[in-house]
Amino acid sequence: TPESAERTAVPGVATGLAVTGAGGDVLFVEAAAMESEHGGLELTGQLGDVMKESAQIALSYLRANAERLGVPIEDLTHRRVHVHFPAGAVPKDGPSAGVTLTTALASLLTGRLVRAEIGMTGEVSLTGRVLPIGGVKQKLLAAHRAGLTEVIIPARNGPDLDDLPEDVLAQLTVHQVSDVADVLRIALEPAAGAATKAA
Amino acid sequence: TPESAERTAVPGVATGLAVTGAGGDVLFVEAAAMESEHGGLELTGQLGDVMKESAQIALSYLRANAERLGVPIEDLTHRRVHVHFPAGAVPKDGPSAGVTLTTALASLLTGRLVRAEIGMTGEVSLTGRVLPIGGVKQKLLAAHRAGLTEVIIPARNGPDLDDLPEDVLAQLTVHQVSDVADVLRIALEPAAGAATKAA
Amino acid sequence: TPESAERTAVPGVATGLAVTGAGGDVLFVEAAAMESEHGGLELTGQLGDVMKESAQIALSYLRANAERLGVPIEDLTHRRVHVHFPAGAVPKDGPSAGVTLTTALASLLTGRLVRAEIGMTGEVSLTGRVLPIGGVKQKLLAAHRAGLTEVIIPARNGPDLDDLPEDVLAQLTVHQVSDVADVLRIALEPAAGAATKAA
Amino acid sequence: TPESAERTAVPGVATGLAVTGAGGDVLFVEAAAMESEHGGLELTGQLGDVMKESAQIALSYLRANAERLGVPIEDLTHRRVHVHFPAGAVPKDGPSAGVTLTTALASLLTGRLVRAEIGMTGEVSLTGRVLPIGGVKQKLLAAHRAGLTEVIIPARNGPDLDDLPEDVLAQLTVHQVSDVADVLRIALEPAAGAATKAA
Amino acid sequence: TPESAERTAVPGVATGLAVTGAGGDVLFVEAAAMESEHGGLELTGQLGDVMKESAQIALSYLRANAERLGVPIEDLTHRRVHVHFPAGAVPKDGPSAGVTLTTALASLLTGRLVRAEIGMTGEVSLTGRVLPIGGVKQKLLAAHRAGLTEVIIPARNGPDLDDLPEDVLAQLTVHQVSDVADVLRIALEPAAGAATKAA
């Protein structure tokens, strides 16, 4: 999928799946960090309250579990994080971008790219549980249309896969997860220096 | 009860009992802490004003009574506390999560797990009084359905137990409390190193 | 009165008198303090604007007159004060809790308990004047019903005592005050170490 | 006038004149200061926007002209000023308390009492100009009824004096001012140590 | 014109021209500065959003161009600036006070008085461009009525001068400007020490 390849070519961008008025769609979450006297989280993209809370939860989860996840988070007291959902004029809401937000932030903070062929959806709780969301059928059809070959969905949404045509499912690797740490394991490329280190 | 066992397997999570449009239900309160230049309390889960105040009260109670309760609270001037109520898109309100909030925060700050088989409900005042709440019947039926075997309710709600079927009551250990310090004594597992220390 | 004895058994709690939809009632004001980088006043209990201002006035009065009143207030630049009015879900408003707020805060800051048998009502101005309020009849009947034996009312409300049945008045000691310093003198127990010191 | 004598017996209180639904009335402005990490202005008494701005203007005027007026203002960066208008539940608005606010604050900061027999009304601009207000007739009748013997009004309101009965005017000393520095000169008692110093 | 002479007799006051419901009018912008831990801009006079933004723009223009304009602006990080538009109870809005705001602030910061015989109107952009405004005819008639002899208007409003009676124009010196630096050059008196320095 050319678009997601181009978009995820820098750390801090992850590919999400959403339901809009016109069916399912692929959307991109962008995260950037900058020096600042104080830490903080800046959110743009005409986000509703639930989606803003999802971003707070994603950042808190990473900060509270930084050591275990291998995410270097210490310097967030003097770095400000900005998360944006293009397109900027389209209102967006809901909890289902939780896994995408967590992945984009983990990518930003570790410098590891998000795999371009993968799209994802799922609510995340503060302890990292992946909770079920709606619109699985439309989201996976949109992922397929956009040329993605792997998708991550909440384990509790497994039954929704029955609603998808068999030929679509045959072309998608579907990961069913219940812990967002597994999302990071599946979606993030190895660290740039990893191969070298192993050598 | 598999779900509460899984959810309360990390410090900072307590099992509450609530009344929703569809009867009683089990809900989980999640708390996490992270390094921060300033202390502070971050609340998510689409909480109403009364529930936000319950969280402020729970934290103030623990800070003002830290020494007596054995809760290490000193470092809260440089740690930020985040409390989340999943599911993130469902609006929630009311004072009855007071005991659950206090327990989740005490668990987070002491590192002691909350016992998985226990659910709780009750308003908490700033001095730690446990005040009566509504919906005891639906809440205890929900606890029973969810496989919990012990529940904590306010002492002043004792008369409401008459409304429950005898077979349900026979399978539930009901703790009637008037001081939230008793809730903590009942609901928290011993500290991890306690047995060792005693040896 | 068992309830007020139990509630006022810790410093920082005073017994107020209020008018509700269902006549007069006894309510408790709870205050607690905690270490904090910055001072500040935290208010909970679904308070209206006038009642929030009453709490600001009470705290300012004590800070501006600390030395004269013997209230140790210096450390309030690094202690945060939380005032709560149970029950948490019931909206409350009006200026008549001014004396109760001032007494609860003075109790908290001096460590002197509030006398359990006493209830009070009255607006307080920034210079400590006790101003008249409404509902004296219902409030004193409620105090009597709750087993309180002493009440404090504004001097300017003296004429309202005519509306009360003689047998109720016969069982109540009524203090009519115009300066909140007199309220503190009447309502606070001696300091714990006072007898010892005198010995 | 007994009430204003009692109210203005401490520094920081000045007697204003207002128009209410029930004609003119006497009101008191109370100011207090307290130690604080940061300076700031706290306003209570259910004040409207215009009245809140009047308080900001009064404080800025005194700070910007402190040296010329002999008002010790340096320590306001570490003292917080609280201004209250009793009664606390009555909404109040309008610019005409400007001179009263300036006088109360100057009294607080210099420790000089406000003369008990004097009432005042007038808008104040940031450079200390006294601007005309409405309701002069009702305000002076109220001052007279309350037993005040001197009043301060804006010079531009001079023509309004024609509306008052001659016998009332005969018992009132009316000061017509255009600069708020003159209000302070007329309304403030000499400093407590002034006579001693002169001896 | 007696009023503007009196009002502009201190640094920080400039004479503006406005359109009100009753035709054109002269208004005064007052600025004052005071010591403060933090810089900042305080606005009073019941200003609308556009007028508040005009004040922010005026201050930013002076800060960004301080050196070129000879305005000593360094100490604004520890001085607070207050701008007030009397009369305090009259709501005001619109961008046309931009030149007046910039001139009042420059007068305050340099200590140079604003010339008493001059009135002005015009929007100012962040780079100091003077942009056209409405109501030139009413504003100049008001200036003439108030006894002002010079006015400053935006160059792009030149054509509006045709609407004025010849005898009024004959008595007014009209400055047409496109850069607010020219407004400052025309409207500010020389620095108090300038003649001495030149001697």
Add this chain to the structure above:
Amino acid sequence: TPESAERTAVPGVATGLAVTGAGGDVLFVEAAAMESEHGGLELTGQLGDVMKESAQIALSYLRANAERLGVPIEDLTHRRVHVHFPAGAVPKDGPSAGVTLTTALASLLTGRLVRAEIGMTGEVSLTGRVLPIGGVKQKLLAAHRAGLTEVIIPARNGPDLDDLPEDVLAQLTVHQVSDVADVLRIALEPAAGAATKAA
């Protein structure tokens, strides 16, 4: 085009293209910086929420990519940035000023002027992607009318060029871009000292 030449004669000003009720129009974005204790972004010009977010995105993009773009951004922790859209009283909204905002800020921070003959439109994402916008036909007609000879549009808006008359297109150089770094390369003049350095 005389106006844009005059407006863009200082660093920090870029020429945008907008659609208004009356068709397309040219607008100018002005940016200025000033010393401040804290960094921060100040926005004026009656901007809507989406446009305010565009300014946050532009500044975050430049801060996060400062080194790669050659934009000296370090000192933004002690410099405050103000962005203004004249005319001040006209409400403005939408994401299509993203490229203009980014260019004006880059001009301000590098001191390089924006080329006077160039107008631009396009949404910018946080990673610098240039996203499509509406109104290309009206915007390019307005650019042509205003005497601009070059325009920058999003690459994805290429098809919209078919709607323009051939003679207009013949007189405009149209740059189609997908990365805002290309906008900066096209629109900014070389640094003032660049030729000297090369010599």
